[in-house]
Amino acid sequence: MIHTTSRVLVSDLRQHLGRTVSISGWVNTLRLERKMQFVLVRDHTGTAQVTHKRDDSELENQLEHVTTESAVRISGRVVDNPIVKLGGLEIIPEAVEVLNWAETPLPIDEHTGMEQRLDWRFLDVRKRPTAQLLFVVQTTMEQGMREYAYGQGCTEMHTPKLMGTASESGAEVFKLGYFDRAAYLAQSPQFFKQMAIAAGIDRVFEIGPVFRAEPSFTSRHATEFTGIDIELAWIDGVEDVMAFEEQMLAHALGKVAEVHGEAIEETFGMMVRVPETPFPRITMAKAQEILRATGWDPEGVKEDLDPEGERGIAAYIKEQTGHEFVFITHYPTSIRPFYHMRPADRPDLTLSFDLLWKGLEITTGAQREHRHAKLLKQAADKDTNTEAMQEYLNSFRYGCPPHCGLGMGLGRVLMIMLGLESIREATFLFRGPHRLTP
Template sequence: MERILISETPKFIGQKVKICGWVDTVRSHGKIVFFDLRDRSGIAQLVFVPGKDQDINDLAKKINSEWVVEVEGQVNQRPAKMINEKLATGQVELLVENLKVLAESEPLPFDIKDLNASLPTILDYRPLTLRNEKIKAIFKIEEEVISSFRKILSEMDVTEFQSPSIIPLASEGGSEVFHIDYFDYDAYLAQSPQLYKQIMVGVFERVFTVSQVYRSEPSITTRHICEFTGLDAEMGFIKSWEEIMDTVEIVTKGIFSDLQKNRAKEIELLEAKLPNPNVSFPKIKMREAQKIILERTGKDNTSEPDLGPEDEKEICKYAKEKFDSDFIFITHYPVKKRPFYTLADPNDPEYTLSFDLLYNGLELISGGQRINDYKNLIANIEKWGNKIENFDFYLQAFKYGMPPEGGFGFGAERMVKQFLGLANVREATIFPRDMERIDQRLSLLQSDKKKDKKEI
């Protein structure tokens, strides 16, 4: 008999079927045992009534949560009072006739269905806790965010390319970069695909890339991790830098529209609230934002070169109150706070043609127009204290003709965190890496090594 999916069982009332999955829960009612069985499509109720076959009777008694089983039996309509409206298969149950164990499970360390463990424990047991329905739903949302990003840009005639992770120098500056022993040489992990996506504008005009990016974050915060999935786009022949913001708005709204269409079940389960698709994202200059924050809070940060986390929260509150928008573009960051490749505003050269898109209180997307003129770019690299020869490869793209261009990038995990209102970005990261953890806690895993080091 061919296996069917659990979601298909309501179509087979009165018929024999085979289903497979993990035992979600077991409830004994005297001799009769009820199992909930879980596969990728849903959950089914199995009813086991002991019969003549003593082997199967014994097996049914042994089976517990997370055992993997194959079951044959008849799909029956449930008695009216047993119907479970909340479950897609809640009007049927399967009367077990044959039962085969595909894999046993050891007793669980805690209940993964009704999970109330702390985040560190949830992460210590990630391979197990990922099986929780709500945690699973987070990563179905993330899958959709990424595939929707790709779909929307592909439809805009943007070419996808694979950006390398091993890079010869710390391209974006800053100390937050991981060093790799690369044969006899030094190499680093990419902090972003920035330089490569710019090079690729010279080839395909418009490109995007989905790549793992790395930040050696020396502190633990709820919004930073050491490895995340960067969604990056870059486009040439732009008429103005505002075209980049328009694209960001189209892409962001498109992602939420796809989530609504393709992940309604997960959105309902996680009680997430979709942003209003009819509101245009407001845009204000950073200096104006600081003035608004001063007016609203009395705190004067108007001479700061950037918005702090509290400022970001406050200006998002303002955007929500004034425009009913979960998003707000903050534009014109000071030249000093942006990387060397950012284009200065010709009308106000202390500030850049750059923006951040804030979402529900947190910076989500960064972008802007870049310097496409070869000589200006060289001058800026030197001004930022870098050696030209370290950028020879990248600079070829500009030496041989680069159109006006710009782009944007963001982390998939952070978008999911903000959408679902998760307290910590680690909850939106399948296997989060930070200074204390790569899968397991490093202090446990490499305790020998640390001891060795201390002894030296």
């Protein structure tokens, strides 16, 4: 066993010029020439060149036979070499320890397609700095959202992901065995965060897994994803949660731009812009009117916006206002859940919204109907079976305050921010209708 100094990260090598250090990482590439051996070693902060002049030593033999992606620990002296592109530094090795040999050949390379890369996701992420940067950015994005939510007095909750009854209609839920009965994976923390409001927790915040049994194969759908959920009590109206979301996104994107803006532009070719607030708002009716004037939905039968419609209205708003975000408001009752509040003068509409970013929906939200009698009537209007929802409905029988909330998909936010083609790339281990492994 080699006894060396503490591990030094590749990004910190310049601080150790002229000293002997120990680096740990993976063999990125090998260039084995007649007189020299060049080994590039990569850790999560960068890549360093190890340069060894052949001398018939054991060290030469180790470098000669090490394989790409083997985990190694190398100790050696850090020296200046301006012709080395990797920071103008190289390491003259004194000892090499192979911690774990990588088999050859590797199952993926730079030409491998996405589906096969997903089969070997640990290697895919490890070999590609772009993938590693994504998860660093994700961490900062979540940190920014939490900072804003905490600053606004939110309590972070952890709601159950196992449910005794299928929420709402029961479509789109995964059923599983639970001892001697059936259980369901939560397709949303919706009912539970409303219960928290009824429990006197005025502002609820959660980041957690969400499950949707949708047989969708699009670039933006997953059967399991990370949701960001907000619920606010004692509100004056749905605008309260819309204002909360736009401020939270502006704060989080500002943090990402500050910490990773340069790296994102260099790696992904995307500029992280901090959006101005307030975001534009447009009613669903107005959005459809604008789109139909351009030939969208010529039969005039679509109640909701399809992906083409979302892209179209986002392009219109961008042209008119210069803004990448837009709230679509006042969705018809027919395409919204029974618990969305309806305006007293327009029972055919709901006080609800979707938030689009660059033409892709990232959020659905609404003011909730908090009055028990009205909630039961709206459920009956939509032929919703309420027998299995008694615990949820009980939350509204004893003074539940007015409240509103939203659910946002973290993967979609990352996908748009970094210009990725598919949510598969914005997820560590993707789950879809045909993918349950690795």
